Amino acid sequence: MEPRTSVIEKRLKNIKRIIAVASGKGGVGKSLVASSLALHLAHKGFKVGLLDLDLYGPSSHIILGVKKEFPTEEKGIIPPMVHGISFMSIVYFTEEKPSPFRGVDISNIILELLAITQWGSLDFLIIDMPPGIGDETLDVIRYMKKSEFLVVTTPSKVAMGAVSKLLTILIELKKPVLGVIENMTMKDASFIEEEAKKLKVGYLGKIHFDEALEEAIGNADRLAKTQVMEDLTKILRKVNL
Amino acid sequence: MHEWALAESIVMAAVEAAQKEKLKSITEITVHIGELQQIEKDIFLFALNEIAKQQKPTIKNNAFHLRTEKSTLICKTCGHNWKYSDMKKKFSETESESIHFIPEVVFVHSRCPKCGSPDFEITKGRGVVLSSIKGLR
Numbered sequence: 611m612e613p614r615t616s617v618i619e620k621r622l623k624n625i626k627r628i629i630a631v632a633s634g635k636g637g638v639g640k641s642l643v644a645s646s647l648a649l650h651l652a653h654k655g656f657k658v659g660l661l662d663l664d665l666y667g668p669s670s671h672i673i674l675g676v677k678k679e680f681p682t683e684e685k686g687i688i689p690p691m692v693h694g695i696s697f698m699s700i701v702y703f704t705e706e707k708p709s710p711f712r713g714v715d716i717s718n719i720i721l722e723l724l725a726i727t728q729w730g731s732l733d734f735l736i737i738d739m740p741p742g743i744g745d746e747t748l749d750v751i752r753y754m755k756k757s758e759f760l761v762v763t764t765p766s767k768v769a770m771g772a773v774s775k776l777l778t779i780l781i782e783l784k785k786p787v788l789g790v791i792e793n794m795t796m797k798d799a800s801f802i803e804e805e806a807k808k809l810k811v812g813y814l815g816k817i818h819f820d821e822a823l824e825e826a827i828g829n830a831d832r833l834a835k836t837q838v839m840e841d842l843t844k845i846l847r848k849v850n851l
Numbered sequence: 852m853h854e855w856a857l858a859e860s861i862v863m864a865a866v867e868a869a870q871k872e873k874l875k876s877i878t879e880i881t882v883h884i885g886e887l888q889q890i891e892k893d894i895f896l897f898a899l900n901e902i903a904k905q906q907k908p909t910i911k912n913n914a915f916h917l918r919t920e921k922s923t924l925i926c927k928t929c930g931h932n933w934k935y936s937d938m939k940k941k942f943s944e945t946e947s948e949s950i951h952f953i954p955e956v957v958f959v960h961s962r963c964p965k966c967g968s969p970d971f972e973i974t975k976g977r978g979v980v981l982s983s984i985k986g987l988r
Contacts, residue, residue: 612980617860686856700956703953703959710958710959710970718978722954722955726856728856
């Protein structure tokens with residue numbers, strides 16, 4: 611008998627809201643939005659956790675500049691505090707080596723992380739999701755019942771093709787969708803907004819392509835001053851975040 | 852003491868199962884401990900007994916039986932099979948501790964000893980499993 615599922619609810623009991631930053635497509639900026647959202651909420655004085663569930667290609671730690679931190683052991687593991695965020699990632703255990711996991715391993719890792727991580731009380735737990743609707747998405751839906759989804763896409767028809775599939779399944783499963791964020795826009799187009807409307811999902815707005823962003827990666831203070839953060843802050847106001 | 856979190860999951864799962872079966876008390880809980888997780892048995896048993904004190908249905912003193920399970924790792928590429936204990940010495944302290952927290956990171960820190968493939972599976976001895984519960988109705 612699998613014992614870990616029995617304790618997950620208790621571990622998440624004192625977390626007021628869980629927001630999964632997701633997309634059907636890779637490379638659209640989920641980790642950037644998740645990390646920036648966590649920073650934004652921490653700056654507003656909320657108690658915030660960030661869980662990077664992109665187990666093959668974790669990148670939130672690169673964006674936030676996490677280097678030497680490691681969880682402490684206390685009746686489980688307590689995530690270290692990074693820029694005011696309780697930050698948990700597989701990277702503490704993989705040391706930046708390649709991670710050749712199969713589906714069953716992914717589910718086992720998620721179960722283990724959820725069973726042993728002691729988040730304490732949080733206003734928000736932000737999850738940086740991997741792309742697609744595979745094990746990670748299904749496990750978040752299964753084990754983190756109060757999760758809400760913030761969906762990211764780029765202005766590309768190709769990206770939105772995959773994102774529409776994620777939105778469709780979230781709607782089918784009656785999961786709350788906060789809305790769609792259009793990232794890396796370079797011109798004024800309404801394609802994504804129209805697609806969101808067709809699916810009856812809120813369109814939250816655009817984050818403009820920011821040439822200066824790369825220089826802010828790894829530096830949370832600089833990240834907070836980017837055009838990306840300015841655009842994201844406007845978008846988040848629409849959903850009271 | 853990350854063992855505490857796992858002990859808590861065992862006790863909660865046992866209590867859930869006992870409630871489902873309408874048991875008035877739990878007299879025996881058998882737990883298999885997979886080799887890969889490298890659980891400190893004494894700490895784990897201490898945590899189990901401490902957490903068991905305030906449960907309903909009640910859990911009898913000394914109810915826990917711990918059984919260590921040797922691991923079997925099988926390579927999907929060449930079919931070779933081996934045990935974690937065969938390769939344990941090759942891991943650094945940090946790698947070994949990482950496997951203790953998340954057994955699947957064994958795929959990150961090692962390869963098949965025969966063909967070098969990272970594509971192998973853990974067929975036995977991964978982690979902590981609640982094997983059986985006995986009780987009174």
